[in-house]
Amino acid sequence: xxxxxxxxxxxxxxxxxxxxxxxxxxxxxxxxxxxxxxxxxxxxxxxxxxxxxxxxxxxxxxxxxxxxxxxxxxxxxxxxxxxxxxxxxxxxxxxxxxxxxxxxxxxxxxxxxxxxxxxxxxxxxxxxxxxxxxxxxxxxxxxxxxxxxxxxxxxxxxxxxxxxxxxxxxxxxxxxxxxxxxxxxxxxxxxxxxxxxxxxxxxxxxxxxxxxxxxxxxxxxxxxxxxxxxxxxxxxxxxxxxxxxxxxxxxxxxxxxxxxxxxxxxxxxxxxxxxxxxxxxxxxxxxxxxxxxxxxxxxxxxxxxxxxxxxxxxxxxxxxxxxxxxxxxxxxxxxxxxxxxxxxxxxxxxxxxxxxxxxxxxxxxxxxxxxxxxxxxxxxxxxxxxxxxxxxxxxxxxxxxxxxxxxxxxxxxxxxxxxxxxxxxxxxxxxxxxxxxxxxxxxxxxxxxxxxxxxxxxxxxxxxxxxxxxxxxxxxxxxxxxxxxxxxxxxxxxxxxxxxxxxxxxxxxxxxxxxxxxxxxxxxxxxxxxxxxxxxxxxxxxxxxxxxxxxxxxxxxxxxxxxxxxxxxxxxxxxxxxxxxxxxxxxxxxxxxxxxxxxxxxxxxxxxxxxxxxxxxxxxxxxxxxxxxxxxxxxxxxxxxxxxxxxxxxxxxxxxxxxxxxxxxxxxxxxxxxxxxxxxxxxxxxxxxxxxxxxxxxxxxxxxxxxxxxxxxxxxx
Amino acid sequence: xxxxxxxxxxxxxxxxxxxxxxxxxxxxxxxxxxxxxxxxxxxxxxxxxxxxxxxxxxxxxxxxxxxxxxxxxxxxxxxxxxxxxxxxxxxxxxxxxxxxxxxxxxxxxxxxxxxxxxxxxxxxxxxxxxxxxxxxxxxxxxxxxxxxxxxxxxxxxxxx
Numbered sequence: 001x002x003x004x005x006x007x008x009x010x011x012x013x014x015x016x017x018x019x020x021x022x023x024x025x026x027x028x029x030x031x032x033x034x035x036x037x038x039x040x041x042x043x044x045x046x047x048x049x050x051x052x053x054x055x056x057x058x059x060x061x062x063x064x065x066x067x068x069x070x071x072x073x074x075x076x077x078x079x080x081x082x083x084x085x086x087x088x089x090x091x092x093x094x095x096x097x098x099x100x101x102x103x104x105x106x107x108x109x110x111x112x113x114x115x116x117x118x119x120x121x122x123x124x125x126x127x128x129x130x131x132x133x134x135x136x137x138x139x140x141x142x143x144x145x146x147x148x149x150x151x152x153x154x155x156x157x158x159x160x161x162x163x164x165x166x167x168x169x170x171x172x173x174x175x176x177x178x179x180x181x182x183x184x185x186x187x188x189x190x191x192x193x194x195x196x197x198x199x200x201x202x203x204x205x206x207x208x209x210x211x212x213x214x215x216x217x218x219x220x221x222x223x224x225x226x227x228x229x230x231x232x233x234x235x236x237x238x239x240x241x242x243x244x245x246x247x248x249x250x251x252x253x254x255x256x257x258x259x260x261x262x263x264x265x266x267x268x269x270x271x272x273x274x275x276x277x278x279x280x281x282x283x284x285x286x287x288x289x290x291x292x293x294x295x296x297x298x299x300x301x302x303x304x305x306x307x308x309x310x311x312x313x314x315x316x317x318x319x320x321x322x323x324x325x326x327x328x329x330x331x332x333x334x335x336x337x338x339x340x341x342x343x344x345x346x347x348x349x350x351x352x353x354x355x356x357x358x359x360x361x362x363x364x365x366x367x368x369x370x371x372x373x374x375x376x377x378x379x380x381x382x383x384x385x386x387x388x389x390x391x392x393x394x395x396x397x398x399x400x401x402x403x404x405x406x407x408x409x410x411x412x413x414x415x416x417x418x419x420x421x422x423x424x425x426x427x428x429x430x431x432x433x434x435x436x437x438x439x440x441x442x443x444x445x446x447x448x449x450x451x452x453x454x455x456x457x458x459x460x461x462x463x464x465x466x467x468x469x470x471x472x473x474x475x476x477x478x479x480x481x482x483x484x485x486x487x488x489x490x491x492x493x494x495x496x497x498x499x500x501x502x503x504x505x506x507x508x509x510x511x512x513x514x515x516x517x518x519x520x521x522x523x524x525x526x527x528x529x530x531x532x533x534x535x536x537x538x539x540x541x542x543x544x545x546x547x548x549x550x551x552x553x554x555x556x557x558x559x560x561x562x563x564x565x566x567x568x569x570x571x572x573x574x575x576x577x578x579x580x581x582x583x584x585x586x587x588x589x590x591x592x593x594x595x596x597x598x599x600x601x602x603x604x605x606x607x608x609x610x611x612x613x614x615x616x617x618x619x620x621x622x623x624x625x626x627x628x629x630x631x632x633x634x635x636x637x638x639x640x641x642x643x644x645x646x647x648x649x650x651x652x653x654x655x656x657x658x659x660x661x662x663x664x665x666x667x668x669x670x671x672x673x674x675x676x677x678x679x680x681x682x683x684x685x686x687x688x689x690x691x692x693x694x695x696x697x698x699x700x701x702x703x704x705x706x707x708x709x710x711x712x713x714x715x716x717x
Numbered sequence: 718x719x720x721x722x723x724x725x726x727x728x729x730x731x732x733x734x735x736x737x738x739x740x741x742x743x744x745x746x747x748x749x750x751x752x753x754x755x756x757x758x759x760x761x762x763x764x765x766x767x768x769x770x771x772x773x774x775x776x777x778x779x780x781x782x783x784x785x786x787x788x789x790x791x792x793x794x795x796x797x798x799x800x801x802x803x804x805x806x807x808x809x810x811x812x813x814x815x816x817x818x819x820x821x822x823x824x825x826x827x828x829x830x831x832x833x834x835x836x837x838x839x840x841x842x843x844x845x846x847x848x849x850x851x852x853x854x855x856x857x858x859x860x861x862x863x864x865x866x867x868x869x870x871x872x873x874x875x876x877x
Contacts, residue, residue: 009808012816013823014795015751168851170755170763170817222753222817223851256756387853468815468852611811611857618854619814644760644849652842652855 003611004487004544006473019220020174020191021253021631028176029058031097031242031252032108033235033317035262036086039120039332043084043093049110057107058097058246058556060238067207071234072200075136078207078298078335085421086115088297089122089640090262090334095238097250105255120332123636124163124367127294127331130271136295137303139310139326141567143382147321149286153276156358158457160273160350161699164633165266166647167339169467171222173263175236177202177243184211192217192232193224194505195463199497200546201233202240211246214491216496223468225623226338228467229507230301231263258642264337265633267293267305271313271350277358282372284358286321289313291347296335302328306320307437309343311383311571312679315351316392316429317370318379333640334442338507340550340620341678344432345627349700352428352683353463356690366410366687367400367425374429383562385570391603391664395579396429398663399601409691424588424692433572434513434672434714437505438562441514446554447501448518450479450526455545456539458490460519461500464511466492469674470612471511478516478670480606482523485535501551508687509672512608513574514554516670523554527714576676582625582656582684586692591704591711595625595656598681602666605671613673617660626650628682630701722783724749725793731780739783740764743790746799751791751820755849755854762848765821766790772825772847791820794827798876802868803827806861814852822848826862831877836866 008240011017026466036043048054056062062069063081069079082091106701121127149155176189186206190198195215202213211622215236221228243250254263272290277283291313296303310326359369372397379387405425412423435441449461460479466472480490493500503515530545532538539546562569582598600621607613630648633641641647682700689707690696697710721730724747731746743749743766752775755763759777766775767789768782770847794800803826806812822845829844841862843853850858869877 003811005808006811006813008816009811009813010804012813012819013791013804013807015749015791015820017816018750019753019817021744021754170761170815170849170851171753172755220816222755223815227853256758353835469815470811470814609811614856615811615814615853619852620854620855622854623851643758644756645758649849649851651849652845652859655855658854658856 003609004473004477005468006612007038007476017220018218019171019222020176020189020218023176023189023218024518025178025249028249028251029097029099029246030101030104030348031095031239031250032104033092033238033252034094034096034108034111036082036089036091037113038086038117039089039116039122040087041052041097041115041117043086044114044116047112049107050419052107056098058242060095060241060245061403064241064245066209068207070204071237072204073230073300074304075299078300078447080234083519088332088334092238095242097246104424119440120547124268124294124634127329128268128292133329134327135330136299136328137306139306139567141310141322141324141382143322143384145321149276150278152279153285154279155487156354158354158357158698159272160271160353162269162346163351163700164268164336165339165631166260166633167225167227168647168649169223169225169227172256173228173235174251175232175239176238176249176251177239177248179243179247186210186213188213188236188240189716190215190217190236191221191228192652193228193333193465193467193507195465195497197230197505198232198236204246205237205241214496214498217465217494217519219494221583224467225340226342226507227263229338231337260643260647261640262334264335266339267295267302267336267346269293269346271346273350273354275354275358277362279362282362282364282369283550284317284319284373287319288323289312289324291324291326293328294331294336295334296331298335299328300335301337305338305343310346311433311437312344312431313347313351314382314443316375316431317350317373318375322382324382340623340675342508342675344679345624345682347680348428348430349683353686356687357696365493367405370396370427383571384566385607392429392431392577394663395577395601395603396510398661399579399581399599402601402661403599405581408583420588422588422692424584424586424688426582426684426687426691427580428680428687430685431575431577431601431677432509432672432676432679434576435510435572435573436508438564438571441554442556444504446504446514448503448515448522448552449501450522450550452539452546454539454543456489456536458485460490460492462492462503463495463497463500464503464506464515465495467506469616470609474512474608474612475516475519477498479519479523482520483527509674509676512670513672516608518552518554522550525552526550541546567586574671576602576604576671578676578680580681580684582681582688584688584692588690591707593629593685593702595629595685597657598625598684599659600681601661601663602676604662604673605664605667606667607662607665608670613662614660617674617677618658621658621660621681622650622655624681625685628685628700628702630654630703632701651671720780722785723787725789732781733764735779735781737780739766739778739780739788742780742837743775750793751815755817756839758829760849761818762825763818765824765848767828770830788870794823798872799831800822800827802851802872803830803861803865806864810857810864812853812857812861818848818850818868819865822850826865830862830865830869834866834869836863838863
């Protein structure tokens, strides 16, 4: 629980910590991507502007690719660059480099491409409503009892929509590639979450022309939130090709408008729920969920998002008969990808709203209804994984108590009677399974390395990056706290694929949960093997044994047995749990929702560093609230957003008081924290608005235009 | 054209395209890399510097606008007593996450603490509303600036 200070805070504050664009190398030239502005069509002709000396430029097309023109992903279906046909806006057609960055930008913005246009699907609803667009992986969780619904059970049928969400990391995507012909090594300085994914990406595009790709991250990674999981593989590939062809170091840093328009987003979703509730017992008895994601033009990692999506789609309720179907829908838009929450926020958006709808129809308050249906020991997930703790219920009880929910519910009802503006209060719950789904961690086979030097300095080598979440401070802390070694003698090294073993990608809330707990065990194992009480003293009196290198692999708990085909079994060993209550003030004249207070209670197990954990939670909660309140990326008739001017991020003036509390912190295990704060808060806004006005809105975000439309529809009804 | 200005309290001259962005002048001509480019359209505040003592987004300021003026970047502010105080407060609260927006926050917070300094959450929120942070949810940034306001009166009078 010690809140030690972050090791990188001071250099970040005084500006000396290097981010990707702060690196430069001798002879380095600048690159950019030329991408399609057509949604679907054949490339007819590329015309460069006049007045430029083309011999000064390095250009790479699909035909210059030395290996394969397919980016390595869970499903390998996306090319690095389009060859003859483009399948979406933003598809890369060329990489172009020049010594002068400004001139290169002018050159690219004046380059025109002619297309023979073909029919395209660009609208989210057009994509998700039409079953002809289904492609790729389909998933089913079948936990049906076979019994028909009792005629007395109350049936609810609703369709919910969620929009794209942009990660909006403050540092745009960037890469530097340096071809080293002597050693046949492609060195890449990467702004990424997953150095080993980037390595695969570079080696795939370069084929046998290189011996090896070596990836080292920049010191600073200016936020990622999932957005720097897979796109960097494509970017690094093209940057490497430019460096190979030009023989020079090449740096590509995307402009914000390019970054926002062509990189991955959170998948828009359409979630249809049919539920049957027993009006006597107030128990939901049966549910069918149809979970659809707009994948974009290629599958890439969408099947993995779909997997987590269906596994979290039922929210935290025990329902005897459940059937969940997940499918991917294709559109002519850039592939959607990873974003904190990874399919789970969409499911909670639907189910947590649905719960309030049923509660209100049964004339119950939403807390009482949740209390009856929430997971309890002895229940099971639809995959048959048993529920072994009441921690979700504990989160709910605590947040109800500390937010004074029941009193405020009455108070607001009374206040609303005499005011045109309305006050509302809403609940939502959520959870997130830590680490890769099912057998994923077994397959990843993560390894960590530790070197203890002669001066008792401990160097930790992991491939997990610190993109702001404080991972490197927290990982070091987990190691040295286990053996009581001084903090200043313990350091996590900058990830470099030739020096750090593959401890897996920095995704899936797995860094502290899998790698941190592994390091803690590792520290104790080293202590046990050497039999020391104090490492410093031991190293001083046993100098001949040091420096010493240790390696350790992650071993999955044998209880994690998952049937990947039928989706039965233990999908995640440990879950983090959370519940939230948000209060809103609805301005009736402007149709604006003002968030006044948001109170969250979370169980993330052992809290390693209180301040870092709270900061992570607060940041994630704000991203979650903004998902429900103001962020959208596509608007019919307008298209995709272009930058931070039209993509509305919350500022200091838009946010409520955010209160976070962790419970069950006496646990031995530090569970996943990265994603859960994003999963659960958004539905509480919709539920608070429903509570305030009696108007139920089935779509995010709750911007004034949508509220106005819904209020008008309700009036006419 | 030749432009003369004061950069972090030192007088400098530079021969530059009058339309070159101040952001690029700082990063390319002076290698002051603390000033970051994020949105490039004046929305996010990552490139905030002080121009004649007032916070501006340097991506929207051209060379011609700085002739004869005073520019102060995060590097300059980090050496000032109030800058040091703020850095310590941001560090103490573990407010810094990815850090890309922080030099900008440091500049804007410095301006607030220096020119107003009242420990008032609403005023602080308003002062920082031109800076976007995607990591923190802002809570720890507010906490840090509040802390700096609280500690400012404890500084020597000539340092405030």
